[in-house]
Amino acid sequence: MAGKQIQFYYKNVLADVIGPEHGITAQQLDELAKQTTPLIPKIKDEILTGNSRYGLLPGDPQIAKSVKALVKHFKPKCENLVVLGIGGSALGNIALQNALNPFTYNLDNNKRKGPRLFVFDNIDPAHFGSFMDFITPRLGKTVFNVISKSGQTAETASQFMIVQKMLETRFGKEKLKDRVVATTDLEKGTLRKIATDAGLHTLVVPDGVGGRFSVLSAVGLFSAAMTGINIDQLLAGAADMHTRVTNPDFFKNPAAINAAIQIHYYNRNKRISVMMPYSSALYSFADWYRQLWAESLGKKYFLDGGEAYVGPTPVKALGATDQHSQVQLYREGPNDKIFTLLEIQDFGRKIRIPAPPKCARELNYLAKKDMGELLNAEKKATEFALCESNRPCVTVLFPKIDAYTVGQFIFLFEATTSFAGALLDVNTYDQPAVELGKQATFALMGKAGQYTPDRSYADFAAEIRAKTEFDANFVI
Amino acid sequence: MAGKQIQFYYKNVLADVIGPEHGITAQQLDELAKQTTPLIPKIKDEILTGNSRYGLLPGDPQIAKSVKALVKHFKPKCENLVVLGIGGSALGNIALQNALNPFTYNLDNNKRKGPRLFVFDNIDPAHFGSFMDFITPRLGKTVFNVISKSGQTAETASQFMIVQKMLETRFGKEKLKDRVVATTDLEKGTLRKIATDAGLHTLVVPDGVGGRFSVLSAVGLFSAAMTGINIDQLLAGAADMHTRVTNPDFFKNPAAINAAIQIHYYNRNKRISVMMPYSSALYSFADWYRQLWAESLGKKYFLDGGEAYVGPTPVKALGATDQHSQVQLYREGPNDKIFTLLEIQDFGRKIRIPAPPKCARELNYLAKKDMGELLNAEKKATEFALCESNRPCVTVLFPKIDAYTVGQFIFLFEATTSFAGALLDVNTYDQPAVELGKQATFALMGKAGQYTPDRSYADFAAEIRAKTEFDANFVI
Numbered sequence: 040m041a042g043k044q045i046q047f048y049y050k051n052v053l054a055d056v057i058g059p060e061h062g063i064t065a066q067q068l069d070e071l072a073k074q075t076t077p078l079i080p081k082i083k084d085e086i087l088t089g090n091s092r093y094g095l096l097p098g099d100p101q102i103a104k105s106v107k108a109l110v111k112h113f114k115p116k117c118e119n120l121v122v123l124g125i126g127g128s129a130l131g132n133i134a135l136q137n138a139l140n141p142f143t144y145n146l147d148n149n150k151r152k153g154p155r156l157f158v159f160d161n162i163d164p165a166h167f168g169s170f171m172d173f174i175t176p177r178l179g180k181t182v183f184n185v186i187s188k189s190g191q192t193a194e195t196a197s198q199f200m201i202v203q204k205m206l207e208t209r210f211g212k213e214k215l216k217d218r219v220v221a222t223t224d225l226e227k228g229t230l231r232k233i234a235t236d237a238g239l240h241t242l243v244v245p246d247g248v249g250g251r252f253s254v255l256s257a258v259g260l261f262s263a264a265m266t267g268i269n270i271d272q273l274l275a276g277a278a279d280m281h282t283r284v285t286n287p288d289f290f291k292n293p294a295a296i297n298a299a300i301q302i303h304y305y306n307r308n309k310r311i312s313v314m315m316p317y318s319s320a321l322y323s324f325a326d327w328y329r330q331l332w333a334e335s336l337g338k339k340y341f342l343d344g345g346e347a348y349v350g351p352t353p354v355k356a357l358g359a360t361d362q363h364s365q366v367q368l369y370r371e372g373p374n375d376k377i378f379t380l381l382e383i384q385d386f387g388r389k390i391r392i393p394a395p396p397k398c399a400r401e402l403n404y405l406a407k408k409d410m411g412e413l414l415n416a417e418k419k420a421t422e423f424a425l426c427e428s429n430r431p432c433v434t435v436l437f438p439k440i441d442a443y444t445v446g447q448f449i450f451l452f453e454a455t456t457s458f459a460g461a462l463l464d465v466n467t468y469d470q471p472a473v474e475l476g477k478q479a480t481f482a483l484m485g486k487a488g489q490y491t492p493d494r495s496y497a498d499f500a501a502e503i504r505a506k507t508e509f510d511a512n513f514v515i
Numbered sequence: 516m517a518g519k520q521i522q523f524y525y526k527n528v529l530a531d532v533i534g535p536e537h538g539i540t541a542q543q544l545d546e547l548a549k550q551t552t553p554l555i556p557k558i559k560d561e562i563l564t565g566n567s568r569y570g571l572l573p574g575d576p577q578i579a580k581s582v583k584a585l586v587k588h589f590k591p592k593c594e595n596l597v598v599l600g601i602g603g604s605a606l607g608n609i610a611l612q613n614a615l616n617p618f619t620y621n622l623d624n625n626k627r628k629g630p631r632l633f634v635f636d637n638i639d640p641a642h643f644g645s646f647m648d649f650i651t652p653r654l655g656k657t658v659f660n661v662i663s664k665s666g667q668t669a670e671t672a673s674q675f676m677i678v679q680k681m682l683e684t685r686f687g688k689e690k691l692k693d694r695v696v697a698t699t700d701l702e703k704g705t706l707r708k709i710a711t712d713a714g715l716h717t718l719v720v721p722d723g724v725g726g727r728f729s730v731l732s733a734v735g736l737f738s739a740a741m742t743g744i745n746i747d748q749l750l751a752g753a754a755d756m757h758t759r760v761t762n763p764d765f766f767k768n769p770a771a772i773n774a775a776i777q778i779h780y781y782n783r784n785k786r787i788s789v790m791m792p793y794s795s796a797l798y799s800f801a802d803w804y805r806q807l808w809a810e811s812l813g814k815k816y817f818l819d820g821g822e823a824y825v826g827p828t829p830v831k832a833l834g835a836t837d838q839h840s841q842v843q844l845y846r847e848g849p850n851d852k853i854f855t856l857l858e859i860q861d862f863g864r865k866i867r868i869p870a871p872p873k874c875a876r877e878l879n880y881l882a883k884k885d886m887g888e889l890l891n892a893e894k895k896a897t898e899f900a901l902c903e904s905n906r907p908c909v910t911v912l913f914p915k916i917d918a919y920t921v922g923q924f925i926f927l928f929e930a931t932t933s934f935a936g937a938l939l940d941v942n943t944y945d946q947p948a949v950e951l952g953k954q955a956t957f958a959l960m961g962k963a964g965q966y967t968p969d970r971s972y973a974d975f976a977a978e979i980r981a982k983t984e985f986d987a988n989f990v991i
Contacts, residue, residue, distance in 0.1 A: 046990050046991065047990070047991045048985060048989060048990050048991075049989050049991075050986050050988075050989035051983075053989075056982075125835075125836060125839045126836075126838075126839025126840055127839070129836075130840065141641075141645035141648075142641075142642045142645045142646060143645045143646060143648070143649040145622065146621065146622065146649060147648070147649050150648070160836050160839075161795050161833065161835060161836045161890075162835060162886050162889055162890050162893075163793075163794055163795040163796065163862065163886075163887075163890060164862045164864045164865065164866045164885070164886040164887045164890070165617075165618075165794075165795075165796060165862045165863055165864050165916070166618050166795035166796065167866060167886065168864040168866055169617035169618045169619050170618060170619060171866070172617075172619065172623070172626070173619040173622060173623050190875070191877065191878070192839075193881065193889060193893070194835055194839075194889075194893075196871070196878050196881060197868045197881055197886060197889055200868055200869050200870075200871055200878065200881065201866065201867075201868060201869065201886075203869075203872070204869040229875045229877055229878065232874045232875060233871075233872055233874060233875050235874075236872060236874045237872070250839070251840075283991075290991070291991060292991070293991040296991065310849065310851065311787070311828055317639075318639055318641075319637050319639040319641070319642035320639065320641060320642065329840060329841070330839075330840035330841070333840060333841050333843060333844035333848070334840065334841075334843040334844065336844070336848075337843050337844025337845070337846075337847050337848035338843075338847050338848075339847040348847055348848055348849045348850060349848065349849065350844050350847070350848035350849065351848075352787055352830065352844065352848065352851070352852075354828065354830055357637065359601075359637060359638060359670055360601060360602075360605075360636050360637045362602075362949065362952055363601045363602025363603070363668075363670075363726070363806075363949070364602055364606065364727075364805060364806035364809060364810065365805070365806070365809050365810075366948065366949055366952060367809060367810040367813050367814075367946045367947075367948045367949050368809035368810065368812070368813025368826050368828065369813070370813075370948035370951075371813055371814050371815040371824055371826070371947070371948040372809070372812075372813035372814075372824055372825065372826035372827075372828065373786065373824045373825065373826065374824060375786065375828070376828070386639065386640045386641045387641055388640045388641050388644040389640065390640045390643060390644055390647070390677065391677075392673045392676055392677060393676050393677065393679075393680040394676075395672075395676055395709075396679070396709055396712060396713075398708045398709060398711075398712045399666070399705045399708055399709050401667065401705055402667070402672050402676065402705065403963075404957060404960050404961055404962035404963065405669065405672065405673055405676065405960060408960060408961075409640070410638050410639075410640040410643065410673060410677075411639075411640045412960075413638055413669060413670075413673055413956075413960060414637075414638050414639060414640070416956050416959035416960050417638075417669070417670075417952070417956050419955070419959055419979065419980075419983045420951075420952045420953075420955030420956040420958075420959060420979065421952050421955075422983050423951075423952075423955050423979045423982055423983050424948075424951045424952040424955060426982060426983075427951060428948075436985075436990075440641070470843040471843075471847070472842065472843045472846035472847040472900075472904075473838065473839070473842055473843050475846075475899075475900045475903060476838055476842060476893070476896045476897050476899075476900040477896075479895070479896030479897075479899050479900060480889075480892050480893050480896040481880060482896075483892035483895055483896055484880050484881060484884060484888075484889060484892050485880055485884075486880035487879075487880065503895060503896065503899045504895075506532075506899055506902060507527075507895045507898050507899050507902075509524060509912075510526050512526075513524060513525050513526035513529075514522050514523070514524050514912075515522065515523045515524075515525075515759075515766070515767060515768070515769040515772060
């Protein structure tokens with residue numbers, strides 16, 4: 040392995056630390072090993088078979104090649120890169136940007152090593168409109184990356200139709216290809232047709248890869264590479280973690296043991312899984328994890344003729360900030376959570392706290408300390424406080440934050456999700472419950488034709504309106 | 516009342532809509548009324564007695580006066596305003612800014628009606644450092660607003676010591692007062708001493724007002740007024756909501772009924788409360804709510820000699836974005852949540868979706884529609900889909916987003932929290948569980964002296980280290 044590895048630490052879930060009522064005993068841990076070990080070859084297959092579930096065949100040099108070719112073409116004249124996407128077509132891009140570029144990246148024109156990056160994953164007209172006001176005078180040096188496997192996602196399609204019209208009006212139809220990259224299915228779908236029609240440069244969303252597992256495909260890599268992130272290192276980190284998460288020894292496999300602990304606690308009625316990075320840069324990865332975990336594991340069962348529902352609820356929190364917001368609940372609310380803390384050994388920057396004024400000697404304990412030392416002391420203090428309240432927590436330890444360790448982290452949690460899905464016995468890779476809301480939106484927006492063979496979209500819309508229209512009897 | 520009112524809508528929690536297993540029957544609703552009505556005078560007192568719990572005596576013109584005087588003094592030469600605070604000294608400021616100023620406020624130098632606003636509520640050295648790189652060449656036109664009731668909050672104190680040193684080195688000690696506003700206790704505490712010593716302009720954190728209830732005091736109002744937010748309208752909205760949430764009729768009191776529904780579901784084992792604005796601008800208010808709810812209601816009981824734990828877990832989500840991330844879980848995961856959707860009638864901006872290219876006729880249903888119409892259709896569609904899965908949801912309806920409606924919203928949820936605390940029979944206004952982590956941080960940072968009469972901080976630090984040091988046997 041090419042560099043420092045992130046580590047997974049689980050002592051603070053053990054009964055020895057937090058007591059038998061909430062902790063895991065040595066015997067229970069052995070049972071988890073027995074139950075999870077047989078799944079390791081299965082998950083190894085899911086990761087590696089022909090179409091990898093993660094859009095990534097570790098070590099394959101082709102992954103980055105198509106992305107780099109387009110970066111070479113578009114970057115020189117690009118001052119603003121705008122990603123149009125939602126869900127898995129946005130969360131990974133945002134997470135990579137916030138983790139690996141400075142907080143002031145978009146703001147500080149002197150320091151940036153690529154275009155400003157904007158990721159638009161909502162259709163709020165006030166929000167989108169204020170952005171349009173900003174970007175319109177800058178269109179000449181702006182590139183749009185529209186990302187949708189099907190091209191039928193209503194939010195992304197709407198945004199793109201607005202942008203396409205604006206660009207064609209301004210620069211002419213034939214110039215659209217100079218300003219748009221479409222990331223979509225290789226052959227089929229609405230966006231592929233539009234791209235072919237307009238002669239756009241394209242990147243591919245691989246078959247079999249759900250949005251939430253796509254960050255290491257062209258979906259996430261193009262915007263990353265455009266903003267100067269080292270995608271080779273990102274992929275190298277993922278490939279090295281691949282070796283670790285396919286280790287047949289449960290006790291040496293960080294994804295297997297992490298998933299086993301998470302699902303064990305889910306089954307013991309701790310149904311909330313909190314990810315709390317002690318790093319502002321990694322906070323958006325907690326959001327990325329939130330999708331990965333919720334969409335993959337929140338699933339309906341059919342059981343003995345009835346229905347059953349399963350799935351932990353992921354929650355994101357930020358250390359140290361949320362100590363002043365959530366820790367009161369985390370310690371004294373119901374013991375219904377398992378915590379994943381992210382700790383950074385080296386922040387890559389030291390900021391020294393000076394001595395306080397003489398009138399404030401009570402702050403002397405901070406004098407000459409490093410800010411990162413304070414942040415890590417707060418992490419240890421919170422970990423200690425959680426243990427004192429018998430709340431289980433694990434830690435993912437980053438030696439530092441760079442493309443290599445972030446690539447490892449992504450692959451670790453993708454694999455953890457696959458193990459967790461297998462342990463819950465659900466289909467980790469589908470999302471059937473999203474469909475009804477999509478169809479209802481189509482109906483409400485006046486889509487023509489049939490919703491089902493028996494029912495038109497118009498009739499369906501009438502039903503939805505009847506059920507959701509405001510009833511004045513229940514308004515205050 | 517001076518303008519349009521926000522409304523609270525609760526039909527979709529009723530058994531008539533979502534069935535008796537998960538819905539509230541007419542009889543249960545009457546029981547909630549009976550149980551909650553007697554609390555209304557108590558909450559009315561909590562809001563209004565001498566020291567209001569919310570830092571706000573509705574209608575009192577003094578509230579805004581001191582803030583406006585300082586804005587007048589500092590605004591003319593200020594291009595950057597930096598708030599140093601954490602928890603309740605940051606979340607309200609961030610929420611007001613994102614709700615009431617455009618998304619591109621900091622970025623677009625031509626459109627801004629006040630200084631850029633930065634709120635620093637963490638101590639990540641990489642994050643803070645990249646900001647320092649940005650602000651250092653701009654210090655001449657930068658004002659810092661340090662906010663801490665006690666001045667002993669380690670995060671804020673550290674940031675401020677760094678900033679104070681930097682400003683004194685650059686401009687001289689006697690000029691500090693031209694660049695710093697301290698918001699702190701009227702008389703006592705570390706920050707008050709520092710402010711007096713340096714002759715700083717100050718604003719007051721009122722007595723008896725916890726951080727999470729302080730947004731309508733000088734804590735939240737100064738940065739809002741500096742960035743052009745109409746604080747009179749904000750306070751007018753709060754005052755008008757005050758009238759509504761003290762209405763003795765349960766069925767006309769939106770805070771009483773909202774709290775009753777929330778706690779009813781908590782007691783029926785729906786222990787997760789999701790707030791999901793269909794508005795990017797209001798997303799940070801879900802974060803503000805998250806603190807309000809978690810710190811106020813997550814409390815330990817002593818019961819029959821043992822301990823019991825209570826408190827719903829607040830979760831924030833964003834519509835429509837999180838339909839592509841969380842809705843799979845919300846519909847097919849365990850039915851353990853109550854949803855609060857925020858809906859905006861008028862976004863104040865229309866963005867028309869043009870016709871799709873001819874090759875993409877399947878998108879015709881979007882043509883000539885307004886983007887806000889699509890967003891609201893998605894809200895209705897999600898509400899419908901949740902009801903179909905028998906998941907309870909309420910809606911807060913904003914006629915539009917402005918200072919007046921946001922002021923109403925703040926007061927509505929502060930009062931809802933007070934009612935919820937009373938229904939759970941906890942002390943809504945304290946946060947005892949935060950203390951251990953604070954003391955542990957002091958110890959780990961090498962504070963001198965005694966932690967308790969029996970034990971020094973040094974001994975306490977040794978204990979924490981022993982318990983949290985990495986044990987190589989449990990690292991992968």
